[in-house]
Amino acid sequence: MMNKAHEMDATASQDDANSAGLRIVRVEAIPVALPLKKAVVMAGERIEQSYNLLVRIETANGLAGWGEASSAPYMTGDILPGMVAAVNSYLAPLLLGQNAMRRAELSQRCAKLIVGNTGAKCAVDMALVDVVARALGISAADLLGGAVRETLVPMYLLGNPRIEDDIEEAEHQLALGWRFFKLKIGIKPPLEEAMAAIEVRRCLGDDIALCADANTGMKFMDVLTFAARAREANLLFIEQPLLADDFDGMAALARACPIPLNGDESIGSIADIVMLNRMGAIRGANIKTIKMGGMGPAAQAMTVCAALGLSINLACKVAESSIAAAAVTQLGCIAPNLDWGLNVTNHYLAEDVSDSPLPVEHGSLHRPRGPGLGVVVSEARVNRFRIK
Ligand SMILES: [Mg+2]
Structure with missing residues (x-):
């Protein structure tokens, strides 16, 4: 006693x-x-x-x-x-x-x-x-439940106005070891974008994952035109073809479209994931810390996705520095599944806020070493980019 x-x-x-x-x-x-x-x-x-x-x-x-x-x-x-x-x-x-x-x-x-x-x-x-x-x-991963993997395969975003530039960039990044690509669509006419997707697929070969993101920029029938013509591009998913609040449209599209749909702009909460899933509108969810309100809520959203049998795509917004990139990498290490990939976006920045930015090495990301997020922030760099 x-x-x-x-x-x-x-x-x-x-x-x-x-x-x-x-x-x-x-x-x-x-x-x-x-x-x-x-x-x-x-x-x-x-x-x-x-x-x-x-x-x-x-x-x-x-x-x-x-x-x-x-x-x-x-x-x-x-x-x-x-x-x-x-x-x-x-x-x-x-x-x-x-x-x-x-x-x-x-x-x-x-x-x-x-x-x-x-x-x-x-x-x-x-x-x-x-x-x-x-x-x-x-590490943040250990704080939030523990890592189930240490190495991640990030995706490279292709978003050039001209397809020739997308091809050239894809070839270059493929040579650097990237093994997962995302094509921005919803900008040009759908048949043109389908042809572009097929050309990118030819450039990448059959073993590289390729998906497309329309950022709400397509009409219902345009998606079907695109999907029918782009079939041989073997896209893993089409992300957010329709407007964010068009849950009914996404559900109807999911029934007609041969390519699985991923939700991004439609998802601002766990409740949205649950509703979209119940409506049969999505087969996977793009989870961003900025949408869910942090790492804790993002981790909860991933657990819900796994319970619902949804694929998970973890992503930073274009573009976030090594701070958010490290956070998403830590989350990627604890994700119950990560079959629809992960985007970090710090490599799109000309300058980072760390002297040692989170590196993508030969198409792979590793859990950052060191406690916390595992990134050392340079206050001098932060001050340089601070908006006064
Ligand atoms: Mg997106």
Whole structure:
């Protein structure tokens, strides 16, 4: 009895020590503009610079965690000044003085505090995961349930205005070892895009995974025209052909289209995944931390997908730095399945916020070494790209 009481005292004082050390003393919302190597064109959007929110959370013991979310006016509706304001006016006041070790509860309270703003919530949740995992000396993957794989096969995004450039780029990246490609469609007439898909398939050979993403840019009949003609391109899936709120259209299309459909812009929550699945509208889900509101919620969404028998595609928005790339890689390591691939997008950036950006090595991504997200952020770089 005495011993038990003694143990409890020891535990309580340990909790107090942790709580004091991991008390959140600073939450910074840092808007940055990151230059891309070259513009990425997709239906309805052309990206030359990425406007992202970085969040830095510092605890009393001097540790810092970093989180990131790209603005996404055409996906989550989040624009950068709003993301900064959401952190400064709502999320930071909730977090300051709290014990970061209670990150799951804090993240849940942030989720409930304001509607939407999943980008701001994402950057905060990611920074909390990073700082807590660092404090424990473990990786984010271990904090969130444990890795089931250490090596991932990321996909390369082809989004040039001209098919010749897509082919040339595909050949080049194939030679560098990339083994999974995604073609941006929904821009040109459907037959032209089907021919382009077939040409890209010829260039890649039969053993390389190829999928297509329309970013809501197609009409119902255009998808069927495209899918019928592109059959020999052997596409793994077509992502989000129709408008985000057209669940009925996606369900009808799924019944008529020979190529499986993936949901992206339609999915802003776990409830959307459940509904789309119930309607038979999707065979897989594109899960982004910016849509789900962080790493914790993204991990939950993956569990739901696995339970529903849906394929999983994990993705960063074009373009996020090594912070979000590392976060998605950590999530990829714990994903129950990852049969529809993973996109990181830091390699589209001309400059990163880390001196050692997360590398794709011969078409593979490895779980970053080191605690937390496993990426070391350079404050000098952050300041260089900070929007004043
Ligand atoms: Mg997409």
